[in-house]
Amino acid sequence: MTQIATREAYGKALAKLGRENENVVVLDADLSKSTKTAEFKKECPERFINMGIAEANMMTVAAGLSTCGKIPFVSTFAIFAAGRAFEQIRNSICYPKLNVKVCATHAGITVGEDGASHQAIEDIALMRSVPNMVVINPSDGVETEAAIKAVAEYNGPCYVRLGRAKVNVINDNPEYKFEIGKAVTLREGQDATVIATGIMVDAALEAYNILAEEGIKIKVVNIHTIKPIDEEAIISAAKETGVIVTAEEHNIIGGLGSAVCEVVSSNCPVPVLRVGVKDKFGESGKPDELLKAYGLTAEDIVKEVKKAIQLK
Numbered sequence: 001m002t003q004i005a006t007r008e009a010y011g012k013a014l015a016k017l018g019r020e021n022e023n024v025v026v027l028d029a030d031l032s033k034s035t036k037t038a039e040f041k042k043e044c045p046e047r048f049i050n051m052g053i054a055e056a057n058m059m060t061v062a063a064g065l066s067t068c069g070k071i072p073f074v075s076t077f078a079i080f081a082a083g084r085a086f087e088q089i090r091n092s093i094c095y096p097k098l099n100v101k102v103c104a105t106h107a108g109i110t111v112g113e114d115g116a117s118h119q120a121i122e123d124i125a126l127m128r129s130v131p132n133m134v135v136i137n138p139s140d141g142v143e144t145e146a147a148i149k150a151v152a153e154y155n156g157p158c159y160v161r162l163g164r165a166k167v168n169v170i171n172d173n174p175e176y177k178f179e180i181g182k183a184v185t186l187r188e189g190q191d192a193t194v195i196a197t198g199i200m201v202d203a204a205l206e207a208y209n210i211l212a213e214e215g216i217k218i219k220v221v222n223i224h225t226i227k228p229i230d231e232e233a234i235i236s237a238a239k240e241t242g243v244i245v246t247a248e249e250h251n252i253i254g255g256l257g258s259a260v261c262e263v264v265s266s267n268c269p270v271p272v273l274r275v276g277v278k279d280k281f282g283e284s285g286k287p288d289e290l291l292k293a294y295g296l297t298a299e300d301i302v303k304e305v306k307k308a309i310q311l312k
Contacts, residue, residue: 002141003166007105009141010162011036013148014073014103018044021152023069027062029055029076034164035105037075055080059088059100066098071152074100078107078161082123094132094157101151102127103160108249109277109294110165110199110287119282125254127159128227134180135227137161137248137256139201142171143224146178154180161198163249165287168202181225183233189217192305193237193244197223197256200247200275206298211305218305226256231263238268243308245273247301249291252276271311273304 018024018040025047032038032050041048051058055076062072074081081104082089093100104123111119128135134156138144144162151158176184186201187208196204201222208220219241221233238244244264246257257274264272277294291297 002169002172004141004169005164005166006138006141006144006162007034007036007164009144010103010105010148010160011039013145015039015043017148017152018047021071023071024152025049025065025070025072027051027058027072027074029053029058029080031076034077035075037073055085056088059085059102060092062100063092063096063098066100072100073103075103075105077118078104078120078123079118082120082126082159086126089157090130094130097132097156099155099157101158101160103148103162105162106164107161108163108198109282109290109296110163110249112165112287112290113284115284116281121251121277121282122254123161124226124248124250124256125258128259129254132157133227134158134225135161136180136225137198138224139198139222140167140169140171142169142176143178147224150178150180163199167199170202170205178224181228181230183230184222184224185219185233186222187218187220189219190241191216191218192308193219193221193241194247194301194305195221195223195234195237195244195256195260196247197226199249200296203296203298204247204301207301207305210298210302216305216309223256226259229259229263231267234260234263235267238264238270242312243271245275245301245304245308247275247296249296250276251279253279271308273308275301275304
């Protein structure tokens with residue numbers, strides 16, 4: 001199976017976008033080789049700005065550029081984008097609803113050996129709490145390219161979450177269609193629903209195969225847009241299967257799991273079990289080892305599905 005990191009797919013999509021749209025400008029905080037915005041710099045050097053290690057200033061400069069008809073794509077690691085520059089994103093970009101795209105790489109514990117200080121496990125919670133912000137978490141390279149094209153066409157603030165590690169390509173089919181705010185149903189089943197986002201979508205598909213061998217059929221839904229979330233798809237799944245398991249490479253507080261619980265509790269109360277980081281910091285290690293240590297594997301999803309079914 002083909003593998004590519006979503007940050008790499010972002011770099012390629014950005015370079016392509018730069019060739020097609022002369023209003024696209026890119027700002028980076030001295031991490032262009034890691035965020036892959038260096039691809040854009042090669043293609044459009046006159047529209048690339050290295051802001052240095054000054055993330056807060058970078059956000060306000062991007063805000064200013066957007067008022068001049070430019071479409072700024074702003075990149076750094078997720079911990080610095082969502083964390084260090086939170087106030088500027090809130091007050092200078094989202095409050096005036098400016099057309100800035102914050103594309104943050106190295107999110108989640110799969111950053112690996114860089115450890116807890118660089119593993120953003122709260123960025124989705126932070127970004128979805130800000131009014132006017134669209135929050136997208138692509139599951140693979142194909143979805144990343146589609147998301148970058150979509151946010152470029154969308155007029156308003158967007159946060160796109162990207163990863164460091166290579167992940168399987170799972171959306172390489174002609175029928176695949178990306179639309180902001182619309183979930184994608186990947187598998188049908190009646191026993192339970194797994195709603196996943198980002199790299200956990202692949203794990204959910206693996207869990208589907210494991211459970212199918214045991215005669216358990218689950219519905220698998222890819223929620224690539226955390227905000228605005230596809231309430232209709234969530235409510236429909238809750239009614240169809242009676243239980244939901246969410247899966248995310250993020251703290252179980254404030255991310256996809258919380259968003260799904262909010263929708264379900266208001267519209268169709270059913271049990272919701274959450275697979276994710278259990279409200280603790282990451283640590284240094286290889287990505288696969290960390291996913292296992294923090295309970296973010298297909299086997300962990302399988303275990304929670306079986307628990308969920310018992311609650312029906």
